[in-house]
Amino acid sequence: MIEDRSPGRNWAGNYTYRAEKLHRPSTIEQVQEIVANAPGVRVLGSRHSFNDIADSSELITLEAMPMDMVVDHAANTVSFNATLKYGELAETLSAEGVALHNLASLPHISVAGAVATATHGSGDTNGNLSTAVAGLELVTSGGEIISASRGEPDFDGLVVGLGALGAVTRITLDVEPAYEVRQRVFEGLSWEALFEHFDEITSCGYSVSVFTRWGETTDQVWVKSRVTDEPEQVESDLFGAVAAAVDRHPILGLDATSCTPQLGRSGLWSDRLPHFRMGFTPSSGEELQSEYLLPRRHVVEAIGAVRTLADKIRPILQVSEIRTVAADRLWMSMNYGEDTVGIHFTWKPERDAVEDMLVQLEAALAPFEARPHWGKLFNADAAAITPLYERRPDFVRLVERLDPRGAFRNSWFKARLLGES
Ligand SMILES: Cc1cc2nc3c(=O)[nH]c(=O)nc-3n(C[C@H](O)[C@H](O)[C@H](O)COP(=O)(O)OP(=O)(O)OC[C@H]3O[C@@H](n4cnc5c(N)ncnc54)[C@H](O)[C@@H]3O)c2cc1C
Numbered sequence: 001m002i003e004d005r006s007p008g009r010n011w012a013g014n015y016t017y018r019a020e021k022l023h024r025p026s027t028i029e030q031v032q033e034i035v036a037n038a039p040g041v042r043v044l045g046s047r048h049s050f051n052d053i054a055d056s057s058e059l060i061t062l063e064a065m066p067m068d069m070v071v072d073h074a075a076n077t078v079s080f081n082a083t084l085k086y087g088e089l090a091e092t093l094s095a096e097g098v099a100l101h102n103l104a105s106l107p108h109i110s111v112a113g114a115v116a117t118a119t120h121g122s123g124d125t126n127g128n129l130s131t132a133v134a135g136l137e138l139v140t141s142g143g144e145i146i147s148a149s150r151g152e153p154d155f156d157g158l159v160v161g162l163g164a165l166g167a168v169t170r171i172t173l174d175v176e177p178a179y180e181v182r183q184r185v186f187e188g189l190s191w192e193a194l195f196e197h198f199d200e201i202t203s204c205g206y207s208v209s210v211f212t213r214w215g216e217t218t219d220q221v222w223v224k225s226r227v228t229d230e231p232e233q234v235e236s237d238l239f240g241a242v243a244a245a246v247d248r249h250p251i252l253g254l255d256a257t258s259c260t261p262q263l264g265r266s267g268l269w270s271d272r273l274p275h276f277r278m279g280f281t282p283s284s285g286e287e288l289q290s291e292y293l294l295p296r297r298h299v300v301e302a303i304g305a306v307r308t309l310a311d312k313i314r315p316i317l318q319v320s321e322i323r324t325v326a327a328d329r330l331w332m333s334m335n336y337g338e339d340t341v342g343i344h345f346t347w348k349p350e351r352d353a354v355e356d357m358l359v360q361l362e363a364a365l366a367p368f369e370a371r372p373h374w375g376k377l378f379n380a381d382a383a384a385i386t387p388l389y390e391r392r393p394d395f396v397r398l399v400e401r402l403d404p405r406g407a408f409r410n411s412w413f414k415a416r417l418l419g420e421s
Pocket residue numbers: 011012042043044045046047048049050053054055062082083104105106109110111112113114115116117118119120121162163164166167168169282283289373375376
């Protein structure tokens with residue numbers, strides 16, 4: 001078992017892990033031993049979170065464990081080592097002729113890390129990526145291995161575990177027959193058209209994203225549609241927004257080579273559902289991110305509240321993305337209970353200005369029950385978060401039961417969930 005001295009920094013480079021050890025177990029027995037003996041421990045995924053959610057005094061990476069992927073065509077599931085990245089998983093799934101229901105904007109993230117934070121893609125009828133979890137196996141702080149499947153008691157609390165329940169070693173996801181997707185980009189949608197036709201716009205494709213810098217109009221609408229036997233009806237405009245004639249990057253001015261193909265060229269689900277291609281730097285690479293998910297019924301007022309801050313937001317913003325996510329029953333999911341809209345911000349890497357902006361944004365969004373994305377930057381403390389999650393008391397009880405000695409309760413969890421400093 002190799003042990004590095006220091007895990008270094010997160011993907012964005014804005015956070016240096018304080019952990020003094022990074023363990024690399026290659027067997028489940030080694031995971032059990034490390035977890036049972038560490039005073040404080042967390043599993044590190046692909047390090048794409050922007051805050052200290054993944055930190056602890058000791059960290060584990062499961063990258064040296066066998067991937068051990070099993071596609072069960074009869075059950076429509078795939079099981080594997082939970083540290084696998086979506087892009088790697090997709091390659092095997094495609095060879096097996098099966099697919100996932102959705103992906104995030106990038107395929108570079110680990111499945112376990114994405115699931116732990118309720119990472120989502122877009123689509124009115126698409127639940128977040130955690131909703132595809134049919135089963136999981138984890139090693140608790142006592143070194144015990146437990147497994148749970150959908151429908152069992154507490155399963156809905158185990159999935160979006162915020163890294164606080166144990167080391168998730170295996171995950172089983174739902175799969176479906178492979179499908180193709182084509183995407184088209186429309187430019188210059190007016191705010192009035194977005195407000196008036198919000199439901200028609202977000203349902204005009206399987207997955208729809210609106211990008212904006214909060215100017216006079218929105219910038220781009222990305223529409224990803226599943227390819228069917230019906231001939232495609234090619235629209236030259238979308239409620240006044242004009243179809244782009246070349247591939248676009250969501251951040252205007254950046255080269256679209258890193259983006260998945262557009263212009264209606266059909267391709268595998270895994271090559272179209274993310275905005276960014278594996279093998280390239282996703283997004284801009286020099287950035288911070290925040291996102292707030294709120295009940296869909298508040299969308300027009302919430303966007304209006306953000307627009308009142310547009311002049312302050314724009315100087316420190318690269319781009320915002322507005323997406324829809326279907327409701328789920330996972331206790332700590334940002335999409336729990338109601339269909340949701342995510343308002344996302346890709347910021348310039350100006351931490352102080354961003355932190356100041358987050359205070360103002362959260363005040364503006366507070367009337368709309370906005371839940372901050374667990375893996376991104378936010379200001380809300382436990383007092384602000386508590387009323388947003390009706391199953392939080394059950395979740396805290398589950399955390400205490402599975403981890404009575406508190407080994408997985410890091411400082412992020414204590415501050416954001418428990419209100420302890
Ligand atoms: C460029 C970029 C684009 C993004 N796009 C999206 C997007 O489209 N949609 C969206 O919702 N989010 C998006 N995110 C946020 C990202 O999906 C989340 O931060 C996600 O948690 C990252 O996964 P990770 O593997 O890097 O996890 P990490 O950041 O490494 O860890 C996150 C949490 O998961 C826990 N964890 C990881 N592995 C395990 C395990 N095996 N067992 C137990 N706990 C574990 C960690 O302890 C930690 O608590 C984006 C981030 C970046 C940098």
